[in-house]
Amino acid sequence: xxxxxxxxxxxxxxxxxxxxxxxxxxxxxxxxxxxxxxxxxxxxxxxxxxxxxxxxxxxxxxxxxxxxxxxxxxxxxxxxxxxxxxxxxxxxxxxxxxxxxxxxxxxxxxxxxxxxxxxxxxxxxxxxxxxxxxxxxxxxxxxxxxxxxxxxxxxxxxxxxxxxxxxxxxxxxxxxxxxxxxxxxxxxxxxxxxxxxxxxxxxxxxxxxxxxxxxxxxxxxxxxxxxxxxxxxxxxxxxxxxxxxxxxxxxxxxxxxxxxxxxxxxxxxxxxxxxxxxxxxxxxxxxxxxxxxxxxxxxxxxxxxxxxxxxxxxxxxxxxxxxxxxxxxxxxxxxxxxxxxxxxxxxxxxxxxxxxxxxxxxxxxxxxxxxxxxxxxxxxxxxxxxxxxxxxxxxxxxxxxxxxxxxxxxxxxxxxxxxxxxxxxxxxxxxxxxxxxxxxxxxxxxxxxxxxxxxxxxxxxxxxxxxxxxxxxxxxxxxxxxxxxxxxxxxxxxxxxxxxxxxxxxxxxxxxxxxxxxxxxxxxxxxxxxxxxxxxxxxxxxxxxxxxxxxxxxxxxxxxxxxxxxxxxxxxxxxxxxxxxxxxxxxxxxxxxxxxxxxxxxxxxxxxx
Amino acid sequence: xxxxxxxxxxxxxxxxxxxxxxxxxxxxxxxxxxxxxxxxxxxxxxxxxxxxxxxxxxxxxxxxxxxxxxxxxxxxxxxxxxxxxxxxxxxxxxxxxxxxxxxxxxxxxxxxxxxxxxxxxxxxxxxxxxxxxxxxxxxxxxxxxxxxxxxxxxxxxxxxxxxxxxxxxxxxxxxxxxxxxxxxxxxxxxxxxxxxxxxxxxxxxxxxxxxxxxxxxxxxxxxxxxxxxxxxxx
Numbered sequence: 065x066x067x068x069x070x071x072x073x074x075x076x077x078x079x080x081x082x083x084x085x086x087x088x089x090x091x092x093x094x095x096x097x098x099x100x101x102x103x104x105x106x107x108x109x110x111x112x113x114x115x116x117x118x119x120x121x122x123x124x125x126x127x128x129x130x131x132x133x134x135x136x137x138x139x140x141x142x143x144x145x146x147x148x149x150x151x152x153x154x155x156x157x158x159x160x161x162x163x164x165x166x167x168x169x170x171x172x173x174x175x176x177x178x179x180x181x182x183x184x185x186x187x188x189x190x191x192x193x194x195x196x197x198x199x200x201x202x203x204x205x206x207x208x209x210x211x212x213x214x215x216x217x218x219x220x221x222x223x224x225x226x227x228x229x230x231x232x233x234x235x236x237x238x239x240x241x242x243x244x245x246x247x248x249x250x251x252x253x254x255x256x257x258x259x260x261x262x263x264x265x266x267x268x269x270x271x272x273x274x275x276x277x278x279x280x281x282x283x284x285x286x287x288x289x290x291x292x293x294x295x296x297x298x299x300x301x302x303x304x305x306x307x308x309x310x311x312x313x314x315x316x317x318x319x320x321x322x323x324x325x326x327x328x329x330x331x332x333x334x335x336x337x338x339x340x341x342x343x344x345x346x347x348x349x350x351x352x353x354x355x356x357x358x359x360x361x362x363x364x365x366x367x368x369x370x371x372x373x374x375x376x377x378x379x380x381x382x383x384x385x386x387x388x389x390x391x392x393x394x395x396x397x398x399x400x401x402x403x404x405x406x407x408x409x410x411x412x413x414x415x416x417x418x419x420x421x422x423x424x425x426x427x428x429x430x431x432x433x434x435x436x437x438x439x440x441x442x443x444x445x446x447x448x449x450x451x452x453x454x455x456x457x458x459x460x461x462x463x464x465x466x467x468x469x470x471x472x473x474x475x476x477x478x479x480x481x482x483x484x485x486x487x488x489x490x491x492x493x494x495x496x497x498x499x500x501x502x503x504x505x506x507x508x509x510x511x512x513x514x515x516x517x518x519x520x521x522x523x524x525x526x527x528x529x530x531x532x533x534x535x536x537x538x539x540x541x542x543x544x545x546x547x548x549x550x551x552x553x554x555x556x557x558x559x560x561x562x563x564x565x566x567x568x569x570x571x572x573x574x575x576x577x578x579x580x581x582x583x584x585x586x587x588x589x590x591x592x593x594x595x596x597x598x599x600x601x602x603x604x605x606x607x608x609x610x611x612x613x614x615x616x617x618x619x620x621x622x623x624x625x626x627x628x629x630x631x632x633x634x635x636x637x638x639x640x641x642x643x644x645x646x647x648x649x650x651x652x653x654x655x656x657x658x659x660x661x662x663x664x665x666x667x668x669x670x671x672x673x
Numbered sequence: 674x675x676x677x678x679x680x681x682x683x684x685x686x687x688x689x690x691x692x693x694x695x696x697x698x699x700x701x702x703x704x705x706x707x708x709x710x711x712x713x714x715x716x717x718x719x720x721x722x723x724x725x726x727x728x729x730x731x732x733x734x735x736x737x738x739x740x741x742x743x744x745x746x747x748x749x750x751x752x753x754x755x756x757x758x759x760x761x762x763x764x765x766x767x768x769x770x771x772x773x774x775x776x777x778x779x780x781x782x783x784x785x786x787x788x789x790x791x792x793x794x795x796x797x798x799x800x801x802x803x804x805x806x807x808x809x810x811x812x813x814x815x816x817x818x819x820x821x822x823x824x825x826x827x828x829x830x831x832x833x834x835x836x837x838x839x840x841x842x843x844x845x846x847x848x849x850x851x852x853x854x855x856x857x858x859x860x861x862x863x864x865x866x867x868x869x870x871x872x873x874x875x876x877x878x879x880x881x882x883x884x885x886x887x888x889x890x891x892x893x894x895x896x897x898x899x900x901x902x903x904x905x906x907x
Contacts, residue, residue: 098697105875201705204874269716273709280699281708289694307712311719315727319837327822328833330731346736346828351727358723 092661094286094638102198102282104630116211118203119629123210124188125520128181130210132595134217135177139588141169150581152562160248162561163232168220170235171257174363175264176217178505182370183268183306184213186512187275187299189520193619194296196284196637196659198630201277205270212267216260223249223256231257234559236360239331239352243324245338255324258317265310265317275303284618286639290394291658291673293617293643294387297394298373301401302366308405309362316355323347353415357408364501365404369397371508372439375461377643378511379443381615382458383450384654386644386671388442396435396442403432413481414488422481429479433472440469451647451654455613456530460511463538464504471500474549489559492552495545503541510537510594517598518612519619522626523605529597533590540587547576614655617643621659642673710885714892721896724841725903728834732907740826745814746905760905763806764897767846770799771894774887781865781883789883790860796890797853800846807843811836835904842900845893852886 107113117123145165148157157165188206192199200206223230232248233241241247242254249257279292279300292300319330323344331352332344380387387393409417409425443465452458474496478484487493510533517525554570556563563569563577611620623633637659645656651668662670683691693699700708732739747754777792814835818825824832859865859878868877 095696098701103876202709202874204876269713272716273713276712277705277709281697281703281705283697285697288696289690289699307716308719311716312723315720315723318841319727322821322833322837328837329822329829330727330833334736343822346734346830348730348734351730354730355723355727 127184209271216263313359385450495548518608
């Protein structure tokens with residue numbers, strides 16, 4: 065080994081060793097800043113402060129509000145669909161609008177609510193604060209990202225007002241039916257949907273580059289990757305997934321747009337439609353399914369991984385206990401993320417694939433259960449003998465564990481080809497994916513909003529209203545989705561706008577449909593209660609003290625709360641440990657913030673991180 | 674520094690996340706914009722991969738035979754159809770422009786304003802020539818009856834994939850050319866020497882931007898090599 069090399073190694077490992085070996089025995093030493101302080105954009109007008117804001121916190125809130133607003137539409141659509149299913153005699157919807165509402169509900173909830181809220185909303189709000197940065201790396205691009213999202217939402221909503229209405233092809237938009245006469249919205253609706261998705265991908269890419277670079281390059285002094293809160297790990301990994309999965313969606317959308325507008329035949333086989341032979345010939349509908357699901361499966365984890373990360377932090381803070389197996393949690397997030405690119409065709413078992421493909425994809429799908437189970441065990445072991453506070457975030461986190469476990473177990477059923485084939489296209493599938501990627505992440509979102517609300521507004525949300533909201537939502541979702549599992553088992557097909565008096569379908573399911581619909585209306589109303597709480601508490605809520613949950617992570621350690629522009633005042637924080645030092649033996653308080661220097665906590669037996 | 678602290682460092686695979694996450698930045702000394710461009714290009718690679726894999730799948734499963742590409746893409750030279758002639762010139766021009774771009778980056782870091790500016794301009798003109806020749810090729814094919822939805826030589830998908838993928842790549846080149854012209858002007862005006870603030874972003878200019886633009890340009894060239902191989906040589 066050359067002298068120079070040795071010297072470099074020593075210089076790099078300076079702070080890794082125990083403090084006593086450093087020449088000046090300063091136990092508060094943190095490695096020197098690698099970069100000069102970030103230069104911030106300062107707004108000068110009302111427009112650049114509140115509308116075209118370049119402050120990540122504002123952008124996060126803008127993203128979240130837009131996503132929630134769009135999500136409300138998705139909620140109303142689900143009400144209308146359920147009323148139609150339970151009371152077909154009312155003639156509430158015609159078949160075309162039922163399909164259109166199914167499609168828009170699905171796409172809005174998955175892409176425009178969950179993805180935008182987790183990554184755009186929580187990502188923008190939390191990444192700079194939790195990493196100890198002043199802002200995102202590229203504030204201007206970040207602003208563009210949000211406005212591209214707004215345009216995407218507007219284009220999507222515009223499809224309600226064009227001739228033919230929005231597309232009714234189902235959220236998977238499968239060709240050839242998506243662009244063939246007979247499907248609602250097969251000319252204008254589908255085009256607007258595809259353009260909206262392309263805009264969303266473009267906007268997301270701009271935001272995603274920001275999130276990745278900020279996490280990798282803009283952390284505070286001492287904030288190593290393995291000291292990041294799991295929230296950041298979840299959002300970061302999900303962003304990486306999105307950067308590699310959205311391209312497939314973009315390409316699929318572009319090709320279908322050309323099929324529809326120019327009459328190309330990428331996805332269109334030779335067909336007879338309405339008695340006429342179409343000019344299309346020789347395309348492959350299965351190709352679209354591959355492109356769609358190469359995006360679609362990672363998309364599930366784009367929604368789930370931030371939820372995993374956030375819920376880990378909520379559980380740790382609200383049970384005053386170190387997260388169990390931090391490193392394993394990180395590797396499980398990364399592992400699930402990587403595996404999610406190798407399982408997409410389990411959505412296509414009935415598409416006529418070669419059985420060996422089914423075998424391969426069933427195997428990879430079941431392998432994902434391993435890191436996922438690691439996470440569930442670790443959450444439970446985090447709670448084990450913890451000082452559990454039944455605060456609102458904790459209630460929602462507990463609800464998440466149960467719901468997610470439930471949805472995950474039905475996933476094991478559907479991951480096996482032989483079990484999946486009879487269950488395919490029944491309500492069992494609907495119940496499964498709503499449990500695992502609808503309700504479970506939503507519970508985390510609610511928990512996270514109750515948890516970080518004081519950080520944004522400086523006030524607490526109303527506890528009583530929150531508890532009512534939780535119990536109705538939690539029990540209500542079971543009332544909705546448990547019966548659906550049964551319906552699926554007895555063979556009720558999904559996407560039927562009316563279950564006729566069929567000898568093949570048990571009459572008990574008709575009664576259940578009414579029960580489910582009543583539950584849906586009640587649960588939906590509880591969300592309005594939540595929104596009321598959200599809006600009113602901003603003005604009238606109890607004033608929160610600084611760091612109300614006594615959390616360790618950096619977002620609560622800003623000089624002002626809510627944090628100001630630039631987050632950290634004059635000096636950036638220095639980080640000495642991970643964010644999970646709760647109830648440390650020998651410490652005065654039951655929590656030790658990440659930026660508290662070791663000299664202030666002498667005697668505490670902190671974990672070496 | 675004692676040896677014991679060195680022994681405390683993780684070994685083997687564990688050392689990778691340890692090194693990568695050891696401190697403030699994962700990529701030491703890499704400017705943010707440069708890291709961003711790398712990740713963007715990685716994402717863009719997935720877009721082009723999806724295009725090319727779709728093309729392979731489409732070509733493999735058409736019901737009508739694929740056109741004979743060496744005939745379709747041949748160029749009449751002195752009355753003799755020469756396969757790959759136009760495309761060879763196009764490829765040569767584009768690859769050469771990558772060379773001039775690399776030199777521009779070098780002169781930029783040496784603060785040689787004149788040379789840097791002229792080389793960026795040369796790169797832009799190379800790119801423009803490429804786009805021009807591509808426009809010629811498109812119009813020649815359209816003249817011969819090739820359309821996105823059909824063509825007289827064989828499977829309709831030939832035109833669809835050809836226009837879509839070369840069009841998407843051509844758009845990349847055109848965007849690159851626009852930025853090259855803007856950057857040439859910035860260099861000649863001395864923005865990068867003075868650290869002039871960006872019109873939109875209000876952030877200070879730096880010569881590293883030329884390298885970032887260079888990364889994009891080399892990527893566009895690299896993608897072309899694959900498109901060339903898949904469309905013209907297969």
